[in-house]
Amino acid sequence: MTLAWIPRGLRSGRVTTRYPARPEPPPDGYRGPVELLDPAGAPAEVILVCPTGAIGLEPGGSLTLDRGRCIGCGECVRAAPGVFAFARRYETAARSRRELIEPAKSAAPDVEDVWRSLGVQARALRRSLHIRHIDAGSDGAEEWEIQALWNPYYDIQRLGFFLTSSPRHADILIVTGGVTEPMREPLELTWRVMPAPKALIAAGTDACSGGLSAITGLTAGGVDHVLPVDVYVPGSPPAPIALLDGLLQAVGLLGAGATA
């Protein structure tokens, strides 16, 4: 019967995405990252609807949105529909915590440009990068989305990413969760034994800022309170394409030797 699987596999045809060479648009109505459309469009009270305190107030009274804290619950979109909206895109990654705060202090890079440069990076990836994952207190959904990267739809081995069980063989560490106390030491140890150059990805809003558990006093309130983070991928949870985008950004870092 084992042989019968072969025609079954062949008949499935190709299901794999061509991302990042081609963009992958989400379906209609996708609840992607929340965007701040109009910083002056709503009264200050709107900051109270956010359960994680992601909406802030500038001294002048205009609003800010910290996507690193946003769990995508949509309370603000419901309260002030013209001011906040779900973006119809998967990608959420940023290289620094500050880049996640809207409105951006500097001009955002052109999306087309980013795609093109990511495409070039992916083609150059013939050197096989090894990924290690550690759960430091996630809600479990992030693990599903990271596992999905190895399913036939996303198949990130085609881009040269492999999973390794040993941190000593790993180039990239993906951390989920806001870092609970019992996980702090195992996390630090895992990072310490990874050889340089290496990159650390904080996957999910919990890893970026602690998310809902930031104020329970039982987590560190984000991975960057424990270790230096190279790429933030907010989302509750981030979709597989968002994680792939984050991985490709981390690869750019490794190529530049930024964390060597």
Add this chain to the structure above:
Amino acid sequence: MSTSGRQDDPRGLLPAHIHAEHEHGPDGEIRLRVDLLGFERATRMLRDAGARFITMFLAGRPEPSLVCVLALRGALIVLRAPTGPSDPIVYGSIGGGWPAARWAEQELVERANVRPIGLAPAHSLTAPNADRLERTLSGLDVFSIPYGPVRSGIFEAIQFMIETGGEDVPRLQTRPFFKHRGMEARFVGLDVNTAVHVAERVAGIASVAYACAFCQAVERALGAQPPASGERWRAVHAELERIACHLDVIAKEAETTALFVGQARFQILKETIMRVRCALTGSRFGRGVISPGGVRYPGRIPLDELSEGLERFERDLGRDRRLFLNTASMTDRLIGSGHLPRALVEEWGAVGPVARGSGISVDARHERPYGEYRRLGLRVMTRRDGDAMARINVRFSEISESLRILRQAIDHLARRNGELSVEMPTTTSGAAFGWTEAPQGELLIWVEIDDGLIQQVRIASPSLRNWALFDHAFPKDVLTDFAFIEHSFGLTPAGSDR
């Protein structure tokens, strides 16, 4: 589907000398008040009458009390003993003689000032340390393997202390709570509409089950009844979630056998369902749609498109299932592995596919039907073999049953699409339980609301109750069976650790 159990006279449950007072509670809850001294005795008598232990905790409403929750003949028995000013709270241990209660009582001891008389001292459950060995082993032919909390592969953090001589596993100790995030406390002070987002993020892979259980508790506490269409949509999202979770377990079993095409096929099927959920709700995990009073919005794709998608899925699944069950290299690893006799499963109060694989017909959708399941005929899928294969077979059958439920619910929705939710009262108080059958098993959530704000939430997760049994799942198995048996349990540490 007998309903006679729910009409039982609660006074007949306990003899007169226990002095149990019957208190008014929402439908399906039999609330009994006893005093602290008679508490353990009352639970023992209910156990003898066939009750199954669910959880115990300290409640704040209607007054500070020690609460023990049991399931008996289609009803929830809520036994409560006022604690008064006693400090510490001293009572006869329940977990001392009843394995099912051991972890719940141990957690209570470590988190609150309670002193159960007769509970054997145990190693810390809720404050694990990855490097601490609790037992020193001596001898030439046995050693300990601490497996986790950093696992090989992409898995949630949990640790297993495996004692082995290389082949047999004479003793195993599961150590949860590496990822305790304080989610129960996170609910406190939120209004019910915001709090549902917390419920969705307790155990992410069962977001819908947690959101529904929470919302049902709120609705029962405040006396609201969601409209039929709202309940139907909840059932649609919940059954899609169940299918995704079950396929995840099956794909992981295929991966463990290195049956690569099988693994790829079941991953494709799971991703298909995740994409259906994404198109339907805007979220791959069905988040944001369930709310107290019903659902926030209907499905975002036409119903006939949804049914066609599910029909295609069912055809594909049928072929892969046949292949899977006929691949000897796959089934050989599952048949006979991790055998759990029925009596053992009952003693530990396990739930979900783990219990149903050992012939126990426990399913919250059937035992205490809620929402749409009150109107649908549900077939509870059980197997008697009690091994990993039985647990996988239960999941295969449940996927088919879920598809049947989905067809019925979609059919009803197509014929009559009424109101989706009711307005919830905003300044009312109350307390009640809500429950659902999560993909991992029966989930129970206790919610106390004061003036529209959450005062306390307690979660009895299926994962915690089933992990306790995992320590006993290696009667004749060897170390290399570990992954197969673990996947066959299909649990999530996020749910058990909260």
